[in-house]
Amino acid sequence: MAAPGPKKSGSTKDLRTISAEFMAAVGGPGEFPSGPAEIAIVGRSNVGKSSLVNALANRHSLARTSKTPGRTQAIILFDLALSSGDKIRLCDLPGFGHAKVxxxxxxxxxxxxxxxxxxxxxxxxxxxxxxxxxxxxxxxxGFAEWLREIGRPVLIVATKMDELPKTKRGGVIARLQRDFDLEHPPIATSVRESLGISELLHHMRRLARQPKD
Ligand SMILES: Nc1nc2c(ncn2[C@@H]2O[C@H](COP(=O)(O)OP(=O)(O)OP(=O)(O)O)[C@@H](O)[C@H]2O)c(=O)[nH]1
Ligand SMILES: [Mg+2]
Incomplete structure (x- = not known):
């Protein structure tokens, strides 16, 4: 009898990344090596992006080590293998908010x-x-609206939730849901508390499994 393969339907709680690999820093879609379904990650400088990429990758310093000086406009590609057997390419986009103009x-x-x-x-x-x-x-x-207009599903993720007392968290998540006009609450995360990482992986997996249009 063949050995059982990876579980295909891990619960939200169990889902984790079993391997993560830096693939490339690329200048545009034409330069992408072929690979699995892509999920992009974006945020203002200092929002906690590198920390979250590392948490999603289940590695301490994957995002930082692959930062390529002088290639600040590059898209950094990380290929993740999940405990469910799914493969996802995380595309780390350059931080925005620097350009004063x-x-x-x-x-x-x-x-x-x-x-x-x-x-x-x-x-x-x-x-x-x-x-x-x-x-x-x-x-x-406006950016989230534009993404929806061009047909890209958006996951709003609140970072650094550990900075809020537990009693205030529900209110902040409700405010973000209103501000972004979301059907569902945003995903609350903290790398310090390992909060929301499996949940986010679960949403990423769901999106990655959507058929191509
Ligand atoms: N309390 C708390 N601090 C966090 C969390 N995630 C990141 N930080 C802190 O926020 C700061 C910025 O984190 P980074 O992960 O480097 O953020 P970034 O968005 O990649 O920043 P740049 O690449 O410099 O634009 C660091 O001091 C982190 O330690 C979190 O979940 N909780
Ligand atoms: Mg960073």
Missing amino acids: AKTMRESFSPMIQKFLEESKELRGVILLQDCRRDVDEDAI
């Missing part, structure tokens, strides 16, 4: 990033990070 979040992205978000054939969704202690700005709301 950009009037909107979208304008602060290079044309290359816009092109990737609009045209990538393998992209199944975008994770947009929001620091739970900060007010949501119009740019973030």
